[in-house]
Amino acid sequence: MSRDCDFLIVGGGIAGVSCAESLAICCPSASILLLTESSVVKSVTNLVPIARYLHKFDVQEQNISDIRAQFETHVDQLEYINSKEHWVRTKKGLVIKYGYLCLCTGGSPKLFNSGRAGKEQEDACVIGIRDTDSVRELQQRLGQAKEVLILGNGGIASELAYELKGVEIHWVVKDSHISATFVDPGAAEFFEVSRREVKDDEEDDKEPPTETAVKRIRYSEIVSSENDESKQKAALGPDWHRSYNLRGGLVNQGRIPPRIHYKCHIDDYCMHPDGKGGLQIKLRHEDGHFEELNCDFIVSATGVQPRHDFETDHSFNISQDGGICVNEMMQTNLPDIYAAGDVCTATWSPAPHWFQMRLWTQARQMGSMAGRSMAAAFEGETIYQDFCFELFGHVTQLFGYPVVLLGRFIGQDLGQDYELLVRCTRNKEYIKFVLQNNRLRGAILVGNTELAETCENLILNGIDLEPYGDDILNPDIDIEDYFD
Ligand SMILES: Cc1cc2nc3c(=O)[nH]c(=O)nc-3n(C[C@H](O)[C@H](O)[C@H](O)COP(=O)(O)OP(=O)(O)OC[C@H]3O[C@@H](n4cnc5c(N)ncnc54)[C@H](O)[C@@H]3O)c2cc1C
Numbered sequence: 001m002s003r004d005c006d007f008l009i010v011g012g013g014i015a016g017v018s019c020a021e022s023l024a025i026c027c028p029s030a031s032i033l034l035l036t037e038s039s040v041v042k043s044v045t046n047l048v049p050i051a052r053y054l055h056k057f058d059v060q061e062q063n064i065s066d067i068r069a070q071f072e073t074h075v076d077q078l079e080y081i082n083s084k085e086h087w088v089r090t091k092k093g094l095v096i097k098y099g100y101l102c103l104c105t106g107g108s109p110k111l112f113n114s115g116r117a118g119k120e121q122e123d124a125c126v127i128g129i130r131d132t133d134s135v136r137e138l139q140q141r142l143g144q145a146k147e148v149l150i151l152g153n154g155g156i157a158s159e160l161a162y163e164l165k166g167v168e169i170h171w172v173v174k175d176s177h178i179s180a181t182f183v184d185p186g187a188a189e190f191f192e193v194s195r196r197e198v199k200d201d202e203e204d205d206k207e208p209p210t211e212t213a214v215k216r217i218r219y220s221e222i223v224s225s226e227n228d229e230s231k232q233k234a235a236l237g238p239d240w241h242r243s244y245n246l247r248g249g250l251v252n253q254g255r256i257p258p259r260i261h262y263k264c265h266i267d268d269y270c271m272h273p274d275g276k277g278g279l280q281i282k283l284r285h286e287d288g289h290f291e292e293l294n295c296d297f298i299v300s301a302t303g304v305q306p307r308h309d310f311e312t313d314h315s316f317n318i319s320q321d322g323g324i325c326v327n328e329m330m331q332t333n334l335p336d337i338y339a340a341g342d343v344c345t346a347t348w349s350p351a352p353h354w355f356q357m358r359l360w361t362q363a364r365q366m367g368s369m370a371g372r373s374m375a376a377a378f379e380g381e382t383i384y385q386d387f388c389f390e391l392f393g394h395v396t397q398l399f400g401y402p403v404v405l406l407g408r409f410i411g412q413d414l415g416q417d418y419e420l421l422v423r424c425t426r427n428k429e430y431i432k433f434v435l436q437n438n439r440l441r442g443a444i445l446v447g448n449t450e451l452a453e454t455c456e457n458l459i460l461n462g463i464d465l466e467p468y469g470d471d472i473l474n475p476d477i478d479i480e481d482y483f484d
């Protein structure tokens with residue numbers, strides 16, 4: 001069995017579908033084949049611009065037979081690539097000859113401590129969340145559970161810790177505040193206060209805002225405030241998990257606030273000696289003391305491992321984080337093979353305000369870029385990297401609040417030489433500007449995302465903001481009029 005195509009894309013996630021869609025636009029008469037192991041594919045819908053380069057969108061899951069696209073699809077698993085002769089073999093034995101190949105095989109949960117010899121029974125009590133199957137497994141385990149441990153401080157942990165019902169939750173984080181991959185301690189506190197004061201059913205009708213405070217903080221103050229134990233508190237929420245009933249075995253209980261264990265990690269764990277199948281956990285706190293607790297199972301929300309479990313005739317260059325290295329045209333080191341989305345690692349020299357984070361937004365941008373880049377190679381044209389790689393931008397929701405993250409939003413790689421300008425109105429908005437040499441380098445906008453486009457412009461243009469002082473966030477001054 002064999003077939004031919006000009007372009008072969010592997011993976012039916014956002015990256016793969018975006019790549020196939022841009023190829024279909026750029027090379028409408030070429031043969032394009034999307035190979036994916038699952039009959040469910042993901043695509044971007046309801047694309048709404050938030051600013052010039054920032055978009056909000058929904059991710060839709062569709063059966064592969066329902067997509068009306070200008071490319072062909074085939075459900076099977078990639079097993080082997082012969083890069084020299086430009087063909088692949090699938091698990092079912094189909095050989096596909098290609099002109100150009102793009103790998104968009106995503107990632108899988110990077111479970112903490114998995115695969116330890118002699119700990120198979122314990123490791124079976126550690127689960128990760130990636131797809132509908134893993135959520136079903138979570139549901140099934142929850143049904144019997146009274147206590148669950150969530151490990152990690154990123155997107156998934158933040159969503160789950162406040163969504164599970166009818167179960168005691170231990171949330172174990174390495175940091176001194178929650179949701180550290182997305183926000184700073186100030187925003188974490190904003191969320192916590194809001195979570196305490198605004199009940200879920202009131203979220204569309206929040207308390208009238210109180211006074212607005214604007215504060216400028218230097219790096220040295222940031223460090224000391226992070227070390228302040230009294231600020232170590234919590235909160236979080238929404239979206240995919242709302243489609244599932246995530247209820248634990250404590251049938252008469254609703255949502256139980258999680259118990260957050262700050263600045264600690266799991267030192268060891270073993271099966272509980274009572275023989276009922278739960279785990280006994282030993283936590284080690286940063287100050288050296290240990291704490292013991294029990295749980296039915298662990299949700300390891302500890303990041304993503306790029307997935308490339310197929311064989312090749314020649315090796316890919318693989319980065320330290322396990323991703324396939326790509327250049328700014330999304331090309332790998334093997335001829336005519338590209339990669340995009342969670343499976344790849346950007347190894348080009350990035351623009352000053354861009355960095356890689358494994359998110360839908362970047363899967364879409366990289367997939368489209370790979371499509372355009374392959375099309376240009378096919379047509380013998382020269383193109384340049386898309387402008388979206390000039391500025392990191394992410395639009396999401398946390399605790400029911402719209403959130404926009406721009407540039408170096410938590411001072412990533414800015415060393416110790418930066419200032420924060422924060423405007424906060426309780427239960428309404430939290431706006432943080434990260435400034436270096438009076439230039440805007442990054443921003444977090446929570447609750448009020450109107451400033452997104454102005455922030456984009458200020459970051460990209462590098463305008464000296466010294467003349468405006470703290471007025472730049474004065475709620476009585478319309479800075480959009482100043483700079484747009
Ligand atoms: C629970 C959860 C919630 C998230 N929420 C958000 C969010 O709110 N916002 C956000 O920006 N990001 C979010 N993310 C991250 C986002 O899902 C990923 O960054 C994005 O899906 C990556 O897209 P991708 O196309 O690279 O990979 P994937 O979506 O993982 O798609 C990879 C595809 O390749 C297929 N595949 C893999 N190997 C093979 C093979 N050998 N042969 C054939 N097919 C193969 C897989 O079946 C899959 O269809 C979330 C992630 C998780 C797990």
Ligand SMILES: NC(=O)C1=CN([C@@H]2O[C@H](COP(=O)(O)OP(=O)(O)OC[C@H]3O[C@@H](n4cnc5c(N)ncnc54)[C@H](OP(=O)(O)O)[C@@H]3O)[C@@H](O)[C@H]2O)C=CC1
Nearest residue numbers: 112151152153154155156157181301302303304358359396
């Ligand atoms: N709203 C959104 O945009 C959402 C996005 N996502 C995305 O989905 C993907 C998967 O989410 P998630 O699994 O939460 O991954 P994330 O990368 O968001 O977070 C992983 C967290 O786990 C911590 N961690 C890593 N290893 C350990 C360990 N051994 N012990 C304790 N903590 C550890 C990390 O800390 P450190 O960083 O210090 O290593 C980090 O806080 C990510 O790409 C995420 O961005 C998921 C849900 C929602």
